[in-house]
Amino acid sequence: MKFGLLVLILLVLAVCAPVWAQGTATDYARSEGLAKRFANKVYRANVTPHWMPGGRFWYRNDLPGGRREFVLVDPAKAEKRPAFDAAKLAAALSKKLGKTVDAVRLPVESIAFDEKTGALRIQSGDRTFGVTQPDYTLTESDALLGQIEARSPGDGPRRSREGGGDTFLTFVNRSGADVTLTWIDSSGNPHEYGTLKADARKQQHTIVGHLWLVTRKDGTELALYTAVPEAAIATIGKTPAAAPARQRSRPRVENRSPDGKWEISYRSQNVVLRDLAAKTDSPLTTDGTAEDSYQGRAYWSPDSRHVVILKTIPEQDHPVSYVESSPKDQLQPKLHTNQYLKPGDRVAHPRPHLFDIAAKRDIPIDDALFPNPWDIDEIEWEPDGKRFSFLYNQRGHQTLRVIAVQADTGAATTIIDETSKTFIDYSGKTYFNRLPKTSEAIWMSERDGWNHLYLYDTASGKVKNQITKGDWLVRGVDRVDDEKRQIWFRAGGIVPGQDPYYIHYCRVGFDGSGLTILTEGDGTHTATFSPDNSYLLDTCSRVDLAPVSVLRRVADG
Numbered sequence: 084m085k086f087g088l089l090v091l092i093l094l095v096l097a098v099c100a101p102v103w104a105q106g107t108a109t110d111y112a113r114s115e116g117l118a119k120r121f122a123n124k125v126y127r128a129n130v131t132p133h134w135m136p137g138g139r140f141w142y143r144n145d146l147p148g149g150r151r152e153f154v155l156v157d158p159a160k161a162e163k164r165p166a167f168d169a170a171k172l173a174a175a176l177s178k179k180l181g182k183t184v185d186a187v188r189l190p191v192e193s194i195a196f197d198e199k200t201g202a203l204r205i206q207s208g209d210r211t212f213g214v215t216q217p218d219y220t221l222t223e224s225d226a227l228l229g230q231i232e233a234r235s236p237g238d239g240p241r242r243s244r245e246g247g248g249d250t251f252l253t254f255v256n257r258s259g260a261d262v263t264l265t266w267i268d269s270s271g272n273p274h275e276y277g278t279l280k281a282d283a284r285k286q287q288h289t290i291v292g293h294l295w296l297v298t299r300k301d302g303t304e305l306a307l308y309t310a311v312p313e314a315a316i317a318t319i320g321k322t323p324a325a326a327p328a329r330q331r332s333r334p335r336v337e338n339r340s341p342d343g344k345w346e347i348s349y350r351s352q353n354v355v356l357r358d359l360a361a362k363t364d365s366p367l368t369t370d371g372t373a374e375d376s377y378q379g380r381a382y383w384s385p386d387s388r389h390v391v392i393l394k395t396i397p398e399q400d401h402p403v404s405y406v407e408s409s410p411k412d413q414l415q416p417k418l419h420t421n422q423y424l425k426p427g428d429r430v431a432h433p434r435p436h437l438f439d440i441a442a443k444r445d446i447p448i449d450d451a452l453f454p455n456p457w458d459i460d461e462i463e464w465e466p467d468g469k470r471f472s473f474l475y476n477q478r479g480h481q482t483l484r485v486i487a488v489q490a491d492t493g494a495a496t497t498i499i500d501e502t503s504k505t506f507i508d509y510s511g512k513t514y515f516n517r518l519p520k521t522s523e524a525i526w527m528s529e530r531d532g533w534n535h536l537y538l539y540d541t542a543s544g545k546v547k548n549q550i551t552k553g554d555w556l557v558r559g560v561d562r563v564d565d566e567k568r569q570i571w572f573r574a575g576g577i578v579p580g581q582d583p584y585y586i587h588y589c590r591v592g593f594d595g596s597g598l599t600i601l602t603e604g605d606g607t608h609t610a611t612f613s614p615d616n617s618y619l620l621d622t623c624s625r626v627d628l629a630p631v632s633v634l635r636r637v638a639d640g
Contacts, residue, residue: 345390
């Protein structure tokens with residue numbers, strides 16, 4: 084009896100868990116209330132660098148009472164100073180805007196320095212001014228700093244991307260009427276964030292990748308805006324944002340051969356080759372059906388002699404229904420049905436097909452090395468066009484394999500073969516970077532019990548050397564320098580005595596030499612590198628330590 088009750092409870096939890104995970108309107112309201120309650124209570128905690136040539140950058144500190152300060156940093160001189168004379172700029176803005184501007188509360192969202200002359204430009208609201216120094220004369224410009232483009236409400240997917248950091252969007256309403264601001268979550272659900280009056284502006288805290296919809300009171304959708312890493316301005320116009328011009332009759336460029344002579348298209352689930360000069364079509368396949376169709380991108384060899392196309396058996400149909408007991412728009416319950424595969428159901432089954440363009444024929448590839456794919460990805464040709472390779476992720480995620488196929492024969496061989504008796508964390512602990520100039524590849528693996536990097540010889544399929552090693556793990560790769568043969572990466576547990584969950588930034592040579600920890604301090608680190616990779620801004624924090632930002636040289640940390 085107790086066992087039966089336990090099973091019933093587990094079934095109820097399994098059914099209800101997805102509903103709880105979505106959150107309710109009350110949850111969002113409470114979260115928004117907490118955000119407002121605790122917002123802007125900590126100051127000087129973050130430095131967002133705006134890099135300039137030579138490694139210089141500026142950043143803004145938002146302080147209590149609406150005060151602001153702009154700071155300019157010159158690493159070469161180890162110098163930090165005000166980015167401009169705030170008192171002179173306040174006086175110039177007061178004259179230009181026709182109202183008193185406080186020097187410690189400058190209405191400036193963004194600044195920029197001319198790369199050649201060093202001339203200063205500032206963004207105040209939705210107006211841009213050039214600033215001559217030292218007299219601080221202002222000249223208005225039409226070009227906005229930090230302006231993001233409005234997307235058409237009908238353009239592209241309508242859902243937020245998750246995983247970004249904090250940022251701000253400043254909405255400026257130039258539509259001539261009141262508008263409603265709505266956040267679209269990652270599931271496509273709308274959440275209203277209030278009304279913005281005509282000619283008003285609002286700075287909205289948000290997350291990088293989050294999507295915002297602007298509508299009129301009559302329901303007309305005006306624009307979509309996607310939050311970007313730097314604080315940006317979203318100017319709302321009077322008419323709906325136009326969708327980008329598209330020539331729908333124009334073929335997809337990615338399906339055109341590198342020499343510009345051929346193009347791939349699909350008809351009735353089959354492949355058609357078009358001779359662009361003669362404007363004639365030739366069928367490459369006749370065996371495509373709705374149950375097993377050719378589709379997707381065409382992967383051309385660099386010499387245009389061969390092309391790879393995926394042929395895919397679609398996943399099986401498995402509808403799962405659930406009842407919405409208390410819908411808001413009607414008294415009676417609603418029945419909803421979604422496609423949801425269960426263990427053992429047939430997933431989509433893609434297989435690469437190789438075609439000889441001159442002979443207009445399919446070169447068979449033996450699929451013994453990739454019999455049961457969960458996914459086939461990372462299809463790429465070698466520079467000489469003699470073979471291509473792809474990443475095979477087997478269903479069950481106990482085999483992850485890089486397979487190479489010879490262009491002339493279709494013979495398949497294994498370059499990298501990663502296996503596990505338990506599970507390969509393909510979404511969080513994998514990295515694969517081809518180095519075609521040297522016939523090498525960088526590969527991530529937990530084969531020795533820790534997540535580390537390995538250097539492979541892609542010609543022989545053998546490990547040349549283990550790049551990182553030790554009782555710590557690589558958490559992610561940020562950059563690879565092919566010329567210097569160095570890798571920049573994030574590591575956990577690499578500093579003895581510290582919490583193993585703390586992240587540090589490191590550099591190492593392809594051969595495993597020169598391992599350098601670039602960050603310092605007992606805490607977790609977030610680093611931002613200068614465009615020329617000479618400097619890094621290292622921010623360290625932990626639960627009991629407010630963020631501390633330090634500027635470091637990349638050469639030695």
